[in-house]
Amino acid sequence: MTTVVLLGPPGSGKGTVSEALVEKGFSHVSTGDMLREQIRLKTPLGVEAKKRLDQGKFVSDDIAMQMIEGLLEDADVDQKFLFDGFPRTLVQAEKLDELIRTKNLILEAVILLECPNDQLVERLSGRQTCEQCGAVYHLSYKPSAVDGICDQDGGELKSRTDDVAETVRKRLEIYTERTAPLIDYYLEKGLIHSVDASRSFEKVRHDIAVKFG
Ligand code: ADP
Numbered sequence: 320m321t322t323v324v325l326l327g328p329p330g331s332g333k334g335t336v337s338e339a340l341v342e343k344g345f346s347h348v349s350t351g352d353m354l355r356e357q358i359r360l361k362t363p364l365g366v367e368a369k370k371r372l373d374q375g376k377f378v379s380d381d382i383a384m385q386m387i388e389g390l391l392e393d394a395d396v397d398q399k400f401l402f403d404g405f406p407r408t409l410v411q412a413e414k415l416d417e418l419i420r421t422k423n424l425i426l427e428a429v430i431l432l433e434c435p436n437d438q439l440v441e442r443l444s445g446r447q448t449c450e451q452c453g454a455v456y457h458l459s460y461k462p463s464a465v466d467g468i469c470d471q472d473g474g475e476l477k478s479r480t481d482d483v484a485e486t487v488r489k490r491l492e493i494y495t496e497r498t499a500p501l502i503d504y505y506l507e508k509g510l511i512h513s514v515d516a517s518r519s520f521e522k523v524r525h526d527i528a529v530k531f532g
């Protein structure tokens with residue numbers, strides 16, 4: 320099993336880049352999507368998680384690790400994962416290293432999507448996601464052909480409840496405090512590939528395809 324990690328602040332384009340990499344054979348693993356599924360199903364985990372997500376706070380490291388460990392247990396040996404939004408704290412990164420040592424998992428690279436804060440705020444305030452397939456749109460930068468309807472499967476497009484201004488501000492602060500330290504952690508391991516994610520969809524996609532296509 321191998322994995323590539325997508326690292327970057329909320330709105331930097333992790334979900335969008337994942338769509339391109341899935342076409343190259345990666346299995347997309349978004350801990351955010353997994354949590355939103357639990358919220359939709361109103362499981363006990365979902366009910367707890369909703370409170371934290373709506374305040375822009377992380378769920379505990381234990382919950383994040385349980386989701387990833389459960390997934391790896393059911394995985395095929397030749398599977399290539401794309402971790403989107405995991406690890407998000409130093410504790411999670413250290414625990415991922417433990418899994419790498421014990422589970423025959425290879426961490427190939429960490430793609431760092433870099434984008435200035437003012438653009439992140441713009442992107443998140445217009446983000447829309449398909450309720451059925453998770454495809455990501457933007458009201459101005461990537462509108463769907465028909466307002467509110469997914470081009471791919473006709474699903475309804477929704478704004479995320481945590482993409483409101485106050486929560487976005489909080490999430491960006493928490494990113495700087497708790498996730499940005501992972502950049503040095505992975506730089507020291509020689510795994511970081513930086514991408515200037517502030518450019519157009521086409522340019523970002525091209526860079527990713529050159530490096531990982
Ligand atoms: P974004 O698109 O803003 O990067 P995600 O969809 O990846 O957001 O995650 C949404 C929310 O889910 C996060 O704000 C956080 O509350 C929670 N979350 C997702 N992944 C993790 C994780 N690995 N550890 C803790 N909390 C997480």
Ligand code: ADP
Binds near residue numbers: 329446460516521
């Ligand atoms: P993340 O998963 O990192 O939170 P997303 O992939 O969901 O980020 O992107 C956030 C928003 O920004 C979405 O509405 C998406 O359509 C838009 N977006 C992503 N990449 C770009 C880009 N290169 N230029 C303009 N908008 C973008």
